[in-house]
Amino acid sequence: MLARAAATPPAVGSSLPRENHTVSIRGVNINIQGLGYRYSTRGKPTFSNLRLESQRGEALAIIGRSGCGKSTLLHIIAGLNRPTEGSIQFDGKTVDGPSSRWVMMFQAPHLFPWMKVSQNVGIGLRFAGWPEKEKAERVAEALRLVELSDYAETNVQDLSGGQQQRVALARSLVMEPELLLLDEPFSALDAFTRASLQRDVRSIAKRLGFNLIIVTHDIDEAVLMADRALIMAGAPGKIVHEFQVDLADPRQRQDPAVQSMRARLMDAFHAAAQISGSAAQEMEEEAISGIA
Amino acid sequence: MPVNAALTGSLTSRAAQAATRGVVNFSLGLAILAAIWWLGGYLIAANPKTQSFAGFGLLPTLQAFPELWSLGKLQKAIVASGYRLGGGLLIAAAIGVPIGIVMGRSKRFRELSNSSFQFLRMISPLSWMPIAVFVFPAWDQSIIFLIAVASVWPIMFQTAAGLAKVDPAWFKVARNLGAKPVQMLTQIIMPAISFDIFTGIRLALGIAWVVLVPAEMLGVTSGLGYAIKDARETLSYHHLTAMVLTIGIIGYLLDTCCVFLLRRFSWHRGDI
Numbered sequence: 001m002l003a004r005a006a007a008t009p010p011a012v013g014s015s016l017p018r019e020n021h022t023v024s025i026r027g028v029n030i031n032i033q034g035l036g037y038r039y040s041t042r043g044k045p046t047f048s049n050l051r052l053e054s055q056r057g058e059a060l061a062i063i064g065r066s067g068c069g070k071s072t073l074l075h076i077i078a079g080l081n082r083p084t085e086g087s088i089q090f091d092g093k094t095v096d097g098p099s100s101r102w103v104m105m106f107q108a109p110h111l112f113p114w115m116k117v118s119q120n121v122g123i124g125l126r127f128a129g130w131p132e133k134e135k136a137e138r139v140a141e142a143l144r145l146v147e148l149s150d151y152a153e154t155n156v157q158d159l160s161g162g163q164q165q166r167v168a169l170a171r172s173l174v175m176e177p178e179l180l181l182l183d184e185p186f187s188a189l190d191a192f193t194r195a196s197l198q199r200d201v202r203s204i205a206k207r208l209g210f211n212l213i214i215v216t217h218d219i220d221e222a223v224l225m226a227d228r229a230l231i232m233a234g235a236p237g238k239i240v241h242e243f244q245v246d247l248a249d250p251r252q253r254q255d256p257a258v259q260s261m262r263a264r265l266m267d268a269f270h271a272a273a274q275i276s277g278s279a280a281q282e283m284e285e286e287a288i289s290g291i292a
Numbered sequence: 293m294p295v296n297a298a299l300t301g302s303l304t305s306r307a308a309q310a311a312t313r314g315v316v317n318f319s320l321g322l323a324i325l326a327a328i329w330w331l332g333g334y335l336i337a338a339n340p341k342t343q344s345f346a347g348f349g350l351l352p353t354l355q356a357f358p359e360l361w362s363l364g365k366l367q368k369a370i371v372a373s374g375y376r377l378g379g380g381l382l383i384a385a386a387i388g389v390p391i392g393i394v395m396g397r398s399k400r401f402r403e404l405s406n407s408s409f410q411f412l413r414m415i416s417p418l419s420w421m422p423i424a425v426f427v428f429p430a431w432d433q434s435i436i437f438l439i440a441v442a443s444v445w446p447i448m449f450q451t452a453a454g455l456a457k458v459d460p461a462w463f464k465v466a467r468n469l470g471a472k473p474v475q476m477l478t479q480i481i482m483p484a485i486s487f488d489i490f491t492g493i494r495l496a497l498g499i500a501w502v503v504l505v506p507a508e509m510l511g512v513t514s515g516l517g518y519a520i521k522d523a524r525e526t527l528s529y530h531h532l533t534a535m536v537l538t539i540g541i542i543g544y545l546l547d548t549c550c551v552f553l554l555r556r557f558s559w560h561r562g563d564i
């Protein structure tokens with residue numbers, strides 16, 4: 001059994017954004033070997049023989065061109081889609097379905113329109129049978145983090161796209177899972193909110209020790225949030241390059257070390273371009289627009 | 293801010309205007325109906341050939357209400373009919389909602405059941421009467437059965453249609469956050485389709501109410517349908533129209549309750 005974590009109501013209060021938190025042993029060793037996936041039996045494979053390993057507590061960024069299979073990969077890792085070949089193991093145990101211990105935030109918010117903001121954020125804890133009071137405390141903290149405390153009682157249909165995305169982020173974060181999978185989580189946000197959430201999500205993951213896998217189009221985001229970046233190319237999806245992001249925390253965009261790391265990640269795209277031709281070419285263009 | 297205050301001020305006064313207009317039109321509509329009725333009653337009473345039917349007029353009908361009330365006939369008929377209607381609808385919902393959910397969730401079941409359900413749906417509920425009388429020992433039970441047979445279809449089909457419209461991503465999100473199957477049902481499926489279920493119940497209520505009265509004219513000795521038949525046989529026409537009016541009023545009130553529930557449970561924007 002993995003360490004019991006998010007699914008079990010805690011004896012002590014919430015640990016979400018509290019500074020004096022003692023580092024818990026959370027996170028998983030992820031081991032994916034020979035992964036193959038097809039959406040339909042006759043169709044082209046989305047992946048074949050994909051390999052991915054990640055250590056306990058690592059923050060991983062996956063960057064790749066639109067349609068190369070990033071979202072599909074996250075769905076499979078989250079246990080929502082079953083691999084057609086190969087397997088996914090967390091700490092040596094095969095993943096055989098979704099769980100509140102590995103939670104994904106989807107590319108679209110998909111909020112429940114009949115629930116208020118706070119109910120949307122608390123739904124996972126409700127599924128796990130948390131007592132009302134502890135649940136409310138954790139939800140309030142998650143909402144504070146995404147700067148939506150004033151909207152707790154609002155109908156989610158009255159929120160802007162970016163606000164909805166932040167509710168979806170809070171809904172995943174509030175679970176304090178062992179592995180958090182984020183699919184382009186900040187794409188609809190303004191630069192300021194995005195920068196502060198990039199910093200906060202990384203620091204929470206590091207403090208609580210959980211794994212992070214973040215899919216992004218934004219090179220900056222990969223440099224600011226990840227310990228390691230994987231470059232993915234499509235048809236069928238594979239990881240064509242990996243890149244160590246050795247930077248001290250906290251990371252600042254203007255920091256020369258960050259700037260040079262970004263330049264090197266860009267070079268890595270050039271290298272990937274040689275491998276996968278026009279696909280990587282477009283990637284690079286996206287990367288440039290990401291910086292602008 | 294003055295601009296803001298002026299704006300909200302004009303908004304509230306506009307809402308008040310709309311409400312007043314609604315009430316005025318509602319009353320005016322009723323008044324016109326009453327006037328036509330009164331005129332018809334007056335003509336019937338004035339003509340010596342039809343004088344014996346003067347009880348159908350507006351004024352005799354209104355006079356019949358206190359009469360029926362003091363005799364206890366009105367209350368008894370309403371209770372008896374209400375019991376049958378409620379029982380029938382309850383059974384219809386208890387059968388229709390779960391089957392509707394399975395229909396909405398399983399394509400296989402939908403394809404398998406579609407032909408038989410469409411066929412059964414088209415059978416006039418009253419044509420089940422002889423069989424119902426044969427099967428059930430009491431009249432009450434056969435009427436409840438007829439109501440259930442008549443009203444199960446809209447509930448079932450509305451539930452299934454509601455589920456078909458549900459965004460599949462909601463199930464994915466719920467599964468992802470650790471929802472167990474029961475929680476999926478109670479916290480995602482039911483709230484997502486509560487609007488459609490109540491729409492189905494509203495349609496079912498309309499049909500059930502229409503079926504109830506003729507069903508009560510066959511055999512039983514209580515209820516609104518029986519009261520109408522009884523009034524006709526005893527030639528007390530003002531009682532007859534009073535009962536007809538009662539049926540209309542109760543039906544209208546029940547439908548209003550449904551609309552209220554629909555509003556209460558609707559999360560769609562711009563549904564009503």
Ligand SMILES: Nc1ncnc2c1ncn2[C@@H]1O[C@H](COP(=O)(O)OP(=O)(O)OP(=O)(O)O)[C@@H](O)[C@H]1O
Nearest residue numbers: 039040046064065066067068069070071072073107
């Ligand atoms: N439900 C589905 N059924 C069939 N094919 C699908 C389905 N979802 C995705 N695909 C296909 O699988 C491939 C990978 O899709 P995926 O959504 O994983 O891409 P992505 O890398 O996340 O792209 P983006 O950056 O645009 O989000 C695409 O070619 C897409 O056409």
Ligand SMILES: [Mg+2]
Nearest residue numbers: 070071107183
């Ligand atoms: Mg995607």
